[in-house]
Amino acid sequence: MAKNILEEIRKDQIINATRKLIIDKGYGNFSMKDIAAELDMSTGLIYHYFQSKDDLTVQVLKQSFREPRQRYIDTTEAMPNFRDKISNYIDNMHDVIRNNQEGYVVLLNYLGQVLYAQDVDRILIKFFKNLRSFVDQLLEYGREQGIIDKQTGEGMAELLVAASMGIAFQHIVDPEEFVLEKALAKHKEVILHYFDNL
Amino acid sequence: MAKNILEEIRKDQIINATRKLIIDKGYGNFSMKDIAAELDMSTGLIYHYFQSKDDLTVQVLKQSFREPRQRYIDTTEAMPNFRDKISNYIDNMHDVIRNNQEGYVVLLNYLGQVLYAQDVDRILIKFFKNLRSFVDQLLEYGREQGIIDKQTGEGMAELLVAASMGIAFQHIVDPEEFVLEKALAKHKEVILHYFDNL
Amino acid sequence: MAKNILEEIRKDQIINATRKLIIDKGYGNFSMKDIAAELDMSTGLIYHYFQSKDDLTVQVLKQSFREPRQRYIDTTEAMPNFRDKISNYIDNMHDVIRNNQEGYVVLLNYLGQVLYAQDVDRILIKFFKNLRSFVDQLLEYGREQGIIDKQTGEGMAELLVAASMGIAFQHIVDPEEFVLEKALAKHKEVILHYFDNL
Amino acid sequence: MAKNILEEIRKDQIINATRKLIIDKGYGNFSMKDIAAELDMSTGLIYHYFQSKDDLTVQVLKQSFREPRQRYIDTTEAMPNFRDKISNYIDNMHDVIRNNQEGYVVLLNYLGQVLYAQDVDRILIKFFKNLRSFVDQLLEYGREQGIIDKQTGEGMAELLVAASMGIAFQHIVDPEEFVLEKALAKHKEVILHYFDNL
């Protein structure tokens, strides 16, 4: 047991240090030595736990985007009706943009690899599917309640995910002048307006 | 000046070859030799026209995102009223997503560098500002016509740009299963719905 | 002593696994980890029984070429006369080439180290001396019987060993097209012809 | 032209330095840095002329064993009859053993790779075929002259090559005590004895 615990600890340390370096220096701008230095260990040890740099970065990605829905699910479930669920979901997404910018930085770094690294692509495909499927569940609920029809939900998940991500990225590019709250407010307003005036 | 013409030609050749390599192999996955090979010239010649690889990639970025509005401006101007202008603008954006995916691939590659390369950041800040300012001009027109008030336009540019980019990126990640048209259609519907039901 | 028995077993396991790896992957192409994996044990344990990789490979060599004569001695001794002893000895050598190619593969691997590893050289010097000395004993018997004179035996051991080894190596290099039996037959024919027509 | 000449010179320098290192340190015991140091150049330059260490060592092999017959052909051709041709050929082989031991050291180093490197194997297969085919040509001449029949030549090339190589290797293993001349003399004697007493 002690062994497995140590292994888990070490893997976590290495993954976290790597994630930090990706955020601080960028996906292509850090070396295995950087990771080792960050953790005050030898480079060899990293290879004891991960097969290669690619393997390691993929694990970082996996760990970063496993179960994205978890974060939202709780508060949204508690909402009494469809309108509140949607509103709450949007709020949750926006809170992530506000408070977990690092997550979007990581996402941005990996998105740049999507076309050139199958592993990365596979994982991000799943990640986005998960994100959208959660919205789809909300919409399904709305349909069951007779509040919206099928056509209304079509493409909505894609749009919500797109807008959130697009806002987050614009914010990362220009944190000084891009007024995040204005964009988030308009996003929420437009979406709710759509559902409110069907 | 024959000199300047040759210089212009060479610079263009090199920039285009580099752009191609960024699209094909990814930002961090090609060498100066690759560029030279692509053009059947020597690496030395590239350094005759560009100071460094960084300089070159920045020029690629500049050339790729200079004057983004040019593409839309014409058809939109011809539209008789605000509603049509907005609709037309959205169509134009969507056409870019449909037909100029390469542009978004390039954008994706550079976005990953934004936090680690000031030059890149500066250019992309400008690019996004340009994109948004064009929407703002449309909205200004709407205000002048008394169709919308100030609050209505607040954040709208950010949202439109965000949604388009977010849809394009999701499409790049999963071209097989992501249904682009559904997302685009919903995007247009939601936005127009917003303006139509103020 | 149970201790000594276990030690003997472990050492044998390790030596055999190493020999296998030398044959399968080549002298310079396997790691201590490979050996450990082969035996499902830890690398540390190997160091418990052998001082170093060099030490281990030397032990493999020693064990592989200790007492080479043993294999032949029996049948040859039973032969009634000099001619039959020689003939039988040649047959024995040829059987080794036919049926114990692995031995020659090991020899080939170590021969490549002879100039760069004194230990290896010392052992192979002894090995070849042993091989030749056995032929010399046969020839001595012939001399005692008055069948050959001293000059006849001079260099014969070297030649027999050389020809066998040379045939074996050619066979290893090109098992497809090199016709082993033709070479062995000619070898035997030429040698016996020499003794038969003195 | 100047360029091709320089390229040829550099390649030769590198190949020769590598050959020297293989002889001095052994196939698996030298680094690219060693080669660069030997030539007072950078490691990068080696990669300018050769794709990899493997590529380089294969080129060394190719250059070392291209056209092995060249060395013998001249003097043998001048011999008036079959017996003298054979005798002369054997003398030539023996001279190589005496005076070009390095060649056999190189051969020994590469033979150890034969089973684990297809390129090496392919080249050595050809090399040995060439060696044997030259003997076969001599024997064919003998047949044409009616001096030997077909059966007499069968396997003889294999035997001659084997014996020479085997003697050379024993000599390399134990240059102190192995009496080269005794072995060579007996080799020649036995072979000529065979042809003389058909």
Next chain:
DNA sequence: TATGAATGAGGATTCATTCAT
């Protein structure tokens, strides 16, 4: 005895950049 985590030197290879021609 036995494990395997940990080390760190060493190796092959890449690549941006320079510069003599």
Next chain:
DNA sequence: GATGAATGAATCCTCATTCAT
């Protein structure tokens, strides 16, 4: 303008060996 030979630092990765448990 144009070439490509040359550099050498930097990178990823391997592996023999040690040692605490």
